[in-house]
Amino acid sequence: MxxxxxxxxxxxxxxxxxxxxxxxxxxxxxxxxxxxxxxxxxxxxxxxxxxxxxxxxxxxxxVLADQHGGLVAERLAATSPAQPLVRRIGRALVDATATLTEGDPATRRHLLARLRLMISAPALRARHLDNHYALQEAIVDALGVTDPEGTFQARAAAGACLAAMHTALVRWAEEDGKTSLPALIAQAQAAAFGDAAEGGAT
Structure with missing residues (x-):
């Protein structure tokens, strides 16, 4: 009860x-x-x-508060530990984004409106960095690394993947959400990481 x-x-x-x-x-x-x-x-x-x-x-x-960290962590848990970190994290980000944007159209429009606000308002752009750091730490926690060197590598990989995702988010907003956001994220990862990002594309 x-x-x-x-x-x-x-x-x-x-x-x-x-x-x-x-x-x-x-x-x-x-x-x-x-x-x-x-x-x-x-x-x-x-x-x-x-x-x-x-x-x-x-x-x-x-504008910026969301629960996406838990969704990314779930997707990350489904990846193989044998894969490179950027591939695992990239796959999780693509899959989580697909869940958010390829279902309910209202959810997609809401996310797009939030992104436009984030881009246009300086106070929101600054605060976005805090969210970026929080998601980075959620990813590191989900990877389950405990040693200092492993944590350092996980943070570096997560930070790089999130930077690539941010670039994709900005382009998606500029294009009025007309393209597939998961595909844009995969494209950004491929541009940043080359072969290491294979498996992250949809």
């Missing part, structure tokens, strides 16, 4: 976050990121400003 209630609360929390973020992205797109206040987002979402801050501690989080 307690477990069922905990699951229900988690679903309710996720839905509240989804609604708040959807209204935030819509308002930021319509009015501009800097011109829109958190209070206006709260009013549009039908919640209090305190509720917004409970789910999104900063205004930047309203």
């Amino acid at each position: 307690a477990e069922r209630q905990s699951t229900l609360r988690a679903r309710q929390r996720a839905e509240t976050q989804r609604v708040i973020q959807a209204h935030a992205v819509r308002l930021f797109t319509e009015r501009g990121y800097d011109a829109t206040t958190v209070n206006e987002v709260a009013e549009a979402a039908g919640v209090s400003a305190m509720t917004v801050y409970r789910h999104f501690p900063t205004k930047e989080d309203l």
